[in-house]
Amino acid sequence: xxxxxxxxxxxxxxxxxxxxxxxxxxxxxxxxxxxxxxxxxxxxxxxxxxxxxxxxxxxxxxxxxxxxxxxxxxxxxxxxxxxxxxxxxxxxxxxxxxxxxxxxxxxxxxxxxxxxxxxxxxxxxxxxxxxxxxxxxxxxxxxxxxxxxxxxxxxxxxxxxxxxxxxxxxxxxxxxxxxxxxxxxxxxxxxxxxxxxxxxxxxxxxxxxxxxxxxxxxxxxxxxxxxxxxxxxxxxxxxxxxxxxxxxxxxxxxxxxxxxxxxxxxxxxxxxxxxxxxxxxxxxxxxxxxxxxxxxxxxxxxxxxxxxxxxxxxxxxxxxxxxxxxxxxxxxxxxxxxxxxxxxxxxxxxxxxxxxxxxxxxx
Amino acid sequence: xxxxxxxxxxxxxxxxxxxxxxxxxxxxxxxxxxxxxxxxxxxxxxxxxxxxxxxxxxxxxxxxxxxxxxxxxxxxxxxxxxxxxxxxxxxxxxxxxxxxxxxxxxxxxxxxxxxxxxxxxxxxxxxxxxxxxxxxxxxxxxxxxxxxxxxxxxxxxxxxxxxxxxxxxxxxxxxxxxxxxxxxxxxxxxxxxxxxxxxxxxxxxxxxxxxxxxxxxxxxxxxxxxxxxxxxxxxxxxxxxxxxxxxxxxxxxxxxxxxxxxxxxxxxxxxxxxxxxxxxxxxxxxxxxxxxxxxxxxxxxxxxxxxxxxxxxxxxxxxxxxxxxxxxxxxxxxxxxxxxxxxxxxxxxxxxxxxxxxxxxxx
Numbered sequence: 001x002x003x004x005x006x007x008x009x010x011x012x013x014x015x016x017x018x019x020x021x022x023x024x025x026x027x028x029x030x031x032x033x034x035x036x037x038x039x040x041x042x043x044x045x046x047x048x049x050x051x052x053x054x055x056x057x058x059x060x061x062x063x064x065x066x067x068x069x070x071x072x073x074x075x076x077x078x079x080x081x082x083x084x085x086x087x088x089x090x091x092x093x094x095x096x097x098x099x100x101x102x103x104x105x106x107x108x109x110x111x112x113x114x115x116x117x118x119x120x121x122x123x124x125x126x127x128x129x130x131x132x133x134x135x136x137x138x139x140x141x142x143x144x145x146x147x148x149x150x151x152x153x154x155x156x157x158x159x160x161x162x163x164x165x166x167x168x169x170x171x172x173x174x175x176x177x178x179x180x181x182x183x184x185x186x187x188x189x190x191x192x193x194x195x196x197x198x199x200x201x202x203x204x205x206x207x208x209x210x211x212x213x214x215x216x217x218x219x220x221x222x223x224x225x226x227x228x229x230x231x232x233x234x235x236x237x238x239x240x241x242x243x244x245x246x247x248x249x250x251x252x253x254x255x256x257x258x259x260x261x262x263x264x265x266x267x268x269x270x271x272x273x274x275x276x277x278x279x280x281x282x283x284x285x286x287x288x289x290x291x292x293x294x295x296x297x298x299x300x301x302x303x304x305x306x307x308x309x310x311x312x313x314x315x316x317x318x319x320x321x322x323x324x325x326x327x328x329x330x331x332x333x334x335x336x337x338x339x340x341x342x343x344x345x346x347x348x349x350x351x352x353x354x355x356x357x358x359x360x361x362x363x
Numbered sequence: 364x365x366x367x368x369x370x371x372x373x374x375x376x377x378x379x380x381x382x383x384x385x386x387x388x389x390x391x392x393x394x395x396x397x398x399x400x401x402x403x404x405x406x407x408x409x410x411x412x413x414x415x416x417x418x419x420x421x422x423x424x425x426x427x428x429x430x431x432x433x434x435x436x437x438x439x440x441x442x443x444x445x446x447x448x449x450x451x452x453x454x455x456x457x458x459x460x461x462x463x464x465x466x467x468x469x470x471x472x473x474x475x476x477x478x479x480x481x482x483x484x485x486x487x488x489x490x491x492x493x494x495x496x497x498x499x500x501x502x503x504x505x506x507x508x509x510x511x512x513x514x515x516x517x518x519x520x521x522x523x524x525x526x527x528x529x530x531x532x533x534x535x536x537x538x539x540x541x542x543x544x545x546x547x548x549x550x551x552x553x554x555x556x557x558x559x560x561x562x563x564x565x566x567x568x569x570x571x572x573x574x575x576x577x578x579x580x581x582x583x584x585x586x587x588x589x590x591x592x593x594x595x596x597x598x599x600x601x602x603x604x605x606x607x608x609x610x611x612x613x614x615x616x617x618x619x620x621x622x623x624x625x626x627x628x629x630x631x632x633x634x635x636x637x638x639x640x641x642x643x644x645x646x647x648x649x650x651x652x653x654x655x656x657x658x659x660x661x662x663x664x665x666x667x668x669x670x671x672x673x674x675x676x677x678x679x680x681x682x683x684x685x686x687x688x689x690x691x692x693x694x695x696x697x698x699x700x701x702x703x704x705x706x707x708x709x710x711x712x713x714x715x716x717x718x719x720x721x722x723x724x725x726x
Contacts, residue, residue, distance in 0.1 A: 022610040120610040180594040180618045181586065187619045188582045190612065195575045197560055212558045219551045220583065223544065228672065231543040237649060245647055247385040247483040249553065249639060252646065255543045256550045276612060283615065284608055286600060306669070309591065 008034045008061050008069070012099060013133045021122040028108070031133045032099025033091035036060045036075055037083035039137065045360070046139045047081055048130065049090040050147030050154040052342075053221070053278050054270060056098030059090035073345045080352040085363065086143065091133055093126040093154070095278055097271035100129075104205060104271045115202035121277060123150065123285045127157045134165070141165050143360055145295075146352070148172035148341035149308075150278065153285045160287055163294040168359040170298045170352055172341040173308050175316040177286040182307055185224050186279035189217030193272045202273050214272040215263030222262050227304035227337030231255060290319065296326045298355045300348070302340035303333045328355060371397045371424050371432070375462060376496045384485040391471070394496045395462025396454035399423045399438050400446035402500065408723070409502045410444055411493065412453040413510030413517040415705075416584070416641050417633060419461030422453040436708045443715040448726065449506065454496055456489040456517070458641055460634035463492075467568060467634045478565035484640060486513065486648045490520045497528070504528050506723055508658075509715070511535035511704035512671075513641065516648045523650055526657040531722040533661045533715055535704040536671050538679040540649040545670055548587050549642035552580030556635045565636050577635040578626030585625050590667035590700030594618060653682065659689045661718040663711070665703035666696045691718060 014030040034057045039046060049059050051070060060075030060083075062068055071090075074080040081088045092098035095118070103118035134142065145155040145166055152174025159169040178186075196213030198204055226234075235255040239245070251257045297320065301313035310331045317329045332347050334340040341348070377393040397420045402409060412422050414433060423438030423446075425431055434453075437443040444451045455461035458481070466481035497505065508518040508529055515537025522532040541549075559576030561567055589597075598618040602608070614620045660683065664676035673694045680692040695710050697703040704711070 022608075116612070120608075120612070177600060179591060180598045180600065180616070181589075181591045183600070183616050184582075184586045184594065184618050184622055187616075187622060188579060188586070191582065192555060192558075192579055194612070195555075195559070195579060216551060216555055216558060216579075219547075219554065223547045223551070226544075228542060228544045228669070231547065235543045237540060237543065237546070245385075245483075249479070249483070249557070249643065253543070253546050253550075255547050259547055259550060280612065306591070 008036055008058070008063055010034050010057070010063075013136050015132050015136070018094075018125070018129055018132070020119055020125045022119055024119050026119055029094065029101050029129055029132070030099070030105075031091050031094070031101075031129055032057045033089055033133060034058055034060070036081075036088040037086055039087040039139070043137075043139050044141065044143060045085065046087045046089060046134070046137070046142050047144045047146060047356075048134065048142050048158070049081065049088055050145065050151035051090060051093065052147070052149035052151045053275075053282075054266065055151070056096070057090050057092040058098070060088065071342065074349065074352070080349040081146070081356075082353070085360070086356070089134070089137070091130055093278075094129040095121045095126065095274060095281065097274040102271065103202065103273035103277055113205040115205065115273060118273070118277065121281055123153045123157050123281050124161065126281065127154055127161060130154070130158075131162060131165070141167055144168045144170060144356060146170040147174070149174055149338065150282050150285075153282065156287060159293045159295045159297065160290060161292075163292050166295045168296040168298070168355070170355065172300050172348075173302055173305055173338055175308055175312050176288070176290065176319070178282050179312065183283045185220060186283055189220050190276050190279055192216035192220070193275060196272075199272065204272070209267070210272045211267040214267045214270065214275060217275055218266040219259040219263045222259060224307050225337055225339045227306065227335060229304050229335040230337050233335060234258075290323055290325070293320070293323075293325050296328075296355075296359055298328045298351065300329070300341070300351065301331045302337070302344070303331055304335050305338045305340060307338040371399055371421065371426055373397050373420070373426075376499050378495050378499070381457075381488070381492055381495070383482055383488045385482050387482050389482055392457065392464050392492055392495070393462070393468075394454050394457070394464075394492055395420045396452055396496060397421055397423070399444070399451040400449055402450040402502070406500075406502050407504065407506060408448065409450045409452060409497070409500070409505050410507045410509060410719075411497065411505050411521070412438075412444065412451055413508060413514035414453060414456065415510070415512035415514045416638075416645075417629065418514070419459070420453050420455040421461070423451065434705065437712065437715070443712040443719075444509070445716070448723070449719070452497070452500070454493055456641075457492040458484045458489065458637060458644065460637040465634065466565065466636035466640055476568040478568065478636060481636070481640065484644055486516045486520050486644050487524065489644065490517055490524060493517070493521075494525060494528070504530055507531040507533060507719060509533040510537070512537055512701065513645050513648075516645065519650060522656045522658045522660065523653060524655075526655050529658045531659040531661070531718070533718065535663050535711075536665055536668055536701055538671055538675050539651070539653065539682070541645050542675065546646045548583060549646055552583050553639050553642055555579035555583070556638060559635075562635065567635070572630070573635045574630040577630045577633065577638060580638055581629040582622045582626045585622060587670050588700055588702045590669065590698060592667050592698040593700050596698060597621075653686055653688070656683070656686075656688050659691075659718075659722055661691045661714065663692070663704070663714065664694045665699070665701070665707070666694055667698050668701045668703060670701040
């Protein structure tokens with residue numbers, strides 16, 4: 001039923017000289033991206049979709065490798081990001097490992113992967129690189145920037161840094177800073193990676209990668225993405241085998257099995273150094289000054305999200321309202337924790353569709 | 364001001380043949396314990412205090428090494444466990460590393476530490492070993508069993524397994540089972556230890572111990588013992604240095620520094636294999652059948668505890684009440700998370716003192 005225009009188009013854009021928050025100028029930069037739908041003649045129907053930690057540019061549809069997009073149910077004709085109407089761009093962020101320049105990319109100066117010589121980047125840097133991409137497409141103002149988790153941080157950073165280039169922002173399961181608890185979990189994940197003897201101070205490319213450390217980091221992350229409630233519903237204390245406890249240090253419970261599976265699958269597709277850089281960018285994210293924002297903003301928390309709890313988002317929304325910003329806020333009732341922004345298709349589709357229609361105006 | 368009788372007395376008790384839940388009979392067993400106060404002639408003033416994961420038999424007062432007791436503020440004349448009135452026994456549990464038999468103890472059959480040949484034990488096994496100790500002291504019925512976290516699990520197990528030997532039970536920050544989320548955190552901690560190359564399948568004694576893995580496990584644990592609120596109050600996003608972000612993978616934030624400190628201090632005093640065994644015992648803890656309980660029970664949750672959240676404890680209390688058990692329940696308002704049972708001295712002292720007076724009767 002999908003029109004050809006809606007199918008994913010994979011691209012990359014390269015440019016020289018990106019100014020970074022750390023003070024360095026970095027060069028060259030490549031940003032991998034996919035697009036869905038068609039940019040109209042006025043170039044005013046573009047939506048920039050921003051992915052979370054483990055995401056990539058591949059957001060919509062099943063691609064030619066058979067891979068599902070990370071927000072597939074939200075992209076397409078008639079969906080939240082309606083490809084009959086909007087031109088959706090999703091770029092892999094700077095520092096990632098999905099085609100954009102990151103610590104695993106080859107440094108042209110040495111002919112070897114950057115590793116830890118890659119600069120420590122911020123969400124601001126990621127957004128600055130995306131601005132180059134958007135400019136290259138001739139888009140003066142995005143109809144919307146949309147993202148969840150660190151994608152939501154990027155959406156907010158866009159609204160703050162480029163108020164004239166952002167008509168609206170949709171921020172899901174994110175606020176204007178990461179909490180101390182969030183920093184703590186990220187740091188333990190990083191320590192797990194750096195403690196892996198195969199990490200080799202980040203110079204493992206071409207050899208064995210720090211799989212065990214990265215899997216551990218991912219397992220910690222997964223606990224924070226689910227809620228206590230969803231873990232209880234999904235697994236409870238269900239045992240893996242039929243014969244009761246093993247009285248060994250092997251997997252006894254389904255929840256252990258699930259975490260091991262998630263950890264081992266992640267290391268097949270993700271670079272450990274990227275994990276370090278991305279979590280550091282999350283930790284550094286802190287935008288107290290929201291005065292510059294001009295966009296309409298839709299903010300959603302999820303009732304069981306304990307990484308970005310509703311109380312924190314409500315306080316963020318109050319801050320915006322005190323500054324007379326145009327904010328729509330909804331706390332979506334969900335047992336699915338932080339991951340709800342990927343899973344609660346029906347309520348999100350309704351809220352986002354309505355919001356975008358309001359921004360874009362009648363067809 | 365403390366009477367001599369109240370000062371800690373350090374002892375150990377050894378016995379042969381402990382039946383374990385795994386089916387093995389284990390021998391020999393030594394249980395290290397301290398006592399505070401004096402056992403009366405009727406031997407009916409004894410309180411068994413049960414420690415949490417990282418605790419030891421040293422619960423009260425400062426000992427001759429200058430070490431503070433883990434529940435020091437609760438033990439002494441006029442305190443919650445009033446040593447003018449009660450005889451307090453605190454034993455290091457089976458599987459621990461504070462003087463009781465555990466994986467680091469020497470197996471008399473081989474002359475070498477048990478390591479992973481130590482049997483996987485349960486909270487029931489810990490309690491069965493404690494029963495041997497209590498019997499050896501000629502105590503027929505304990506006035507109270509008192510504990511928090513896995514100590515609270517033990518208190519409950521006592522009430523279920525030895526209803527005639529327990530007049531009352533005080534259960535803090537624990538319920539009748541560990542949640543899926545609790546199991547998940549424990550498993551990640553164990554994986555961190557077992558991934559440390561120095562772990563050597565548990566045979567590291569006499570060599571380098573898996574310090575990095577154990578520190579990681581402790582860091583994960585610490586995040587779960589604090590609340591988001593207390594982390595925010597204690598650290599927020601405060602930076603370690605005065606010069607802003609480092610743009611390196613070193614500590615930027617106070618909260619990182621705190622976790623590293625807690626991790627590195629823990630490895631000085633704790634055995635990694637004991638960590639594996641104790642967390643497994645917690646995971647296995649599941650007491651659906653509470654019918655046998657005869658004791659009066661005082662149960663306390665802490666409003667910001669997310670390892671044993673008030674909702675779980677309320678459900679546990681309801682289960683007991685439906686079985687017509689004599690339960691007093693209080694949700695103590697505290698921002699200090701799971702650790703509140705160690706820290707909220709004033710409200711706990713009032714509640715526990717009153718409860719014990721009610722059980723013991725007038726002086």
